[in-house]
Amino acid sequence: MVVERKMQPSPPPEHRRVLRFVTFFALSLLAFSCWALVSSRINRAILIAADADETPLLAGDHGTPLIPAAVPASNNLRISDPAVRETPPLARGRGEGRGEGSSSSSCDADNAQLRVYMYDLPPEFHFGMLGWDAKKAAAAGAWPDVRDTGGVPHYPGGLNLQHSVAYWLTLDILSSTAPGFDGRPCVAVRVTNASQADVFFVPFFASLSYNRHSKLQGKEKMSRNRLLQAELVKYLARQEEWRRWGGKDHLVVPHHPNSMMQARKKLSAAMYVLSDFGRYPPDVANLKKDVVAPYKHVVRSLRDDESPTFDQRPVLAYFQGAIHRKDGGKVRQKLYQLLKDEKDVHFTYGSVRQNGIRRATKGMASSKFCLNIAGDTPSSNRLFDAIVSHCVPVMISDDIELPFEDVLDYSEFCVFVRASDAVRKGFLLRLLRGITRDEWNTMWERLKEVAHHFEYQYPSKPDDAVQMIWGAVARKMHSLKLQLHKSGRFQRTHSES
Incomplete structure (x- = not known):
């Protein structure tokens, strides 16, 4: 027995057109939603990266490491790269481009541009020259209490002030981890673990040593200035951090043109902070590796x-x-x-x-x-x-x-x-x-x-001379680390060949 199947009447043509339109619209809406979701995630990642304005720091070709395993290399220094900006940081007026000197309520090794390990040199290399009592320092620690801004040792005035750069940098890096400086610009921060450091700061007041201790006193056969330089060279030569890269990731401040005359060639692998290159041969100091810092002005600033x-x-x-x-x-x-x-x-x-x-x-x-x-x-x-x-x-x-x-x-x-x-x-x-x-x-x-x-001042303020110097050091470290890391590419195979 054959059952006859009734054919369902087909919908009118106008209904079919509506159905196709609804189907097309739904599929288009679904595709657009997927695209928007993916795009928003990508844009968010871009915004985060742009807001951080940070790039991983590499290292460079200044020779094979002397002690490859002694101090772990810092592979994640993050600094602002002015080359990727349409307008360089700090190139315009006040309040513009705060990349170098932005203040942060929490400045630590995770969000600072530059992580600085500062050697605990004896007081005679720094604040001891300013009358800071070394005996009291033995009880209080290696450094003055910088929380009392009015109580820190004062630098001598007059023309001595011109070359006081090391003094201001030292005060600033000490304040970077001291309580009560929450509004301090977060360009450089002190770290106490050498393996975290991007740069090693040598807090020797070389310019003041030249100004105050260059002449022989009494029965001295060697001036105190020469003696301090000789002791500094021996001290650094014993440090694993110095020997690792031969001092190339170290920062020394011989800002006075005549300072560190005896030690400058022996320490020339380091990054120098100078007033100019007039009294330096190019193999000792040059613009590729060193930083030019302003003099401290001696006239009164105009508002x-x-x-x-x-x-x-x-x-x-x-x-x-x-x-x-x-x-x-x-x-x-x-x-x-x-x-x-x-x-x-x-x-x-x-x-x-x-x-x-x-x-x-x-x-x-x-x-x-x-x-x-x-x-x-x-x-x-x-x-x-x-x-x-x-x-x-x-x-x-x-x-x-x-x-x-x-x-x-x-x-x-x-x-x-x-x-x-x-x-x-x-x-x-x-x-x-x-x-x-x-x-x-x-x-x-x-x-x-x-x-x-x-302007040099303490406490330091956003984009002032101190923060500009730290920013310049960070930019130098970018290319230096690239060279140092590239130089170590074949270290393992070289040692086995």
Whole structure:
């Protein structure tokens, strides 16, 4: 028996079109939802990476490690890479680009850009030179109590202050783990485990040692300055941390051009913090491995609201200092002869004696342009005195290297003149008088924006000189670690061959 199956009537054509549309819409919505979910996760990861602005630090080709297993290498230093930014950090005004000097309520080895191991050198290498009692230090520890900012040993004033960089760095790294400094900028932090360190800081006040202990006293056969250098070299040679890479990941601060004369070649593998390279052969110090740091200015800083305007600065060009210098400073003598009789130019001999600093403070604040002319060395504190006086610096020093020039464009607030042009009759005056009020105002405003980058202070503040130096060290360590790590690639196979 055959059962006849009834055929179901097919839906009208318009119903089929609606059904297909609904099906297509549902599938499209599902696909879009999947895409959005995946995209949001990717974007979140990108945002996290961008917010951290950190890249793993590698190492480089400065030789095979001397003690490969003695101290574990630090493979995860994280530093800001200015090359990947559209605008470099700290290159603009205050409050901009806080990558180098951002404050953190919790600054530790996990979120600082640079982890610093500081050697516990005896007090005679640092604060003992400032009258800090070493006997009391034996009970209190190797270092002063930095929590009392008014009670820390004071650095001597006058021209001694110019090269006080090691003092400010040491105070800052001590405060990085001290209670009560929660708002401290989180660029560098002290670690007590050497295996965690990215850089090893040698807290020797080399400039102060030169200033205070270079002359023989009594029956001494060797000056205290030479003795301290010799002891430092022997001390570092015994440290496994130094021997691991031959000192290449160490930081030493011979900022005074004459400091560490006896030890500088023996320790030249280390990263130096210098004022310039004028008295160093290139195999001892160079811009590839070392950091140029600003002098501590000696004139009083001007606040923005008290900075004289263009019309309130009657002097066109200002220079006060030693005029007769050695070979590198002959341009000063030539310029003196060219400019000494100009009515709107102040070009005289001067020193810190007889209220020299006070006169310089007033003179720079009354001048539109301040001449920074090479002397015995390419640099001087005169540049930084001019910056904090908001007096547009005129750079007449062909061989000068400037602090933080990888993140600061000095042409925005300085005028650069080749020495050979500056000594041509009439050239410098025509150049300066040809700069319009608007052009000068632009540089003047920029000076006010960047002046805080050249301030040393304790406690340190975001983007000041101390934090700028730590940031510069971190950037140097990036390429150094790349070279050191690459040099160790074939160490295992080399030892077995």
